[in-house]
Amino acid sequence: NAGVTQTPKFQVLKTGQSMTLQCAQDMNHEYMSWYRQDPGMGLRLIHYSVGAGITDQGEVPNGYNVSRSTTEDFPLRLLSAAPSQTSVYFCASSHSNEQFFGPGTRLTVL
Amino acid sequence: LAKTTQPISMDSYEGQEVNITCSHNNIATNDYITWYQQFPSQGPRFIIQGYKTKVTNEVASLFIPADRKSSTLSLPRVSLSDTAVYYCLVGETGRRALTFGSGTRLQVQP
Numbered sequence: 762n763a764g765v766t767q768t769p770k771f772q773v774l775k776t777g778q779s780m781t782l783q784c785a786q787d788m789n790h791e792y793m794s795w796y797r798q799d800p801g802m803g804l805r806l807i808h809y810s811v812g813a814g815i816t817d818q819g820e821v822p823n824g825y826n827v828s829r830s831t832t833e834d835f836p837l838r839l840l841s842a843a844p845s846q847t848s849v850y851f852c853a854s855s856h857s858n859e860q861f862f863g864p865g866t867r868l869t870v871l
Numbered sequence: 872l873a874k875t876t877q878p879i880s881m882d883s884y885e886g887q888e889v890n891i892t893c894s895h896n897n898i899a900t901n902d903y904i905t906w907y908q909q910f911p912s913q914g915p916r917f918i919i920q921g922y923k924t925k926v927t928n929e930v931a932s933l934f935i936p937a938d939r940k941s942s943t944l945s946l947p948r949v950s951l952s953d954t955a956v957y958y959c960l961v962g963e964t965g966r967r968a969l970t971f972g973s974g975t976r977l978q979v980q981p
Contacts, residue, residue: 764912796971803958804915804971820970842901851914858962858970862914 762787765863767852774842782837782866784852792855793835794819795827797848798865804851810835842870851869875959879929879960880976893959896940904935904942905969915958915971919944939973941961946977 768783786793789814796804796819806819810829824846826838835854838847847870852858874893884891887918893903903922907915919926921942931943947954956976962969 803973806970853914855898858905858920860907860915860918862916865914 763850764788765854765861767850767863767866769866770864771867773871774839775842778842780839780842781841782852782868783851784835784837784863785833786854786861787833788846788861789832789853790856790861791832791871792860793829794853794855794860795825795835795837796851796853797821797849798847799848807837809852811847824826839868844869844870846870872894874962875902875961875972877957877959877972877975880978882931883949883952884978884980886948889949889953889979891944891946891957892941893944893958894941895959895961898939898961899963901963901964902939902961903931903963904939905960905962906944907931907960909956909958909972910972918957949977951979951981953977959963 794809795807808827905920909915934943956974958974962971
């Protein structure tokens, strides 16, 4: 099993650009989540999904969209990138109370 | 979601036992207590989880008093490789997307 994979590993955007961060898991987990982590801080929940076709907002959802068309994939879309969205983004999946995290995407918005 | 409070940082030496205490005064009946470890530039990794009393695995022990308003993660005989940030999370069974606080930064010195 590859576990949770994220692409790209690094990305630089200009203000106003849009992009999609990809997340995939091959463990058949129902639950998937997106977090962001700013330097020296803990993780903050952006959006999460309890299954295909079902998504909900987390703590900091503004500026981000998600969809869950399949169990495996949970992409995160930045609609119009802003410097405040410079962060490291982690995707996670779980089927019990243990979450499995991907390696992260380091995003810089200029 | 139950709020957690844990020390910002701790220092230790190799071979010592380290105890990190987390306070969660408003823990709910259905909440579990989960600890994660995060190394720089990596996603968090599950360490241990418990509901009450004591839980032990090959990595750590988790002590939870009867009132469940706090918990203590115990790392026996730490090594340099245990230098990391440790997060205490409290969440309801079934809510896979948990809230991370700022964590405790553990520095192990030779």
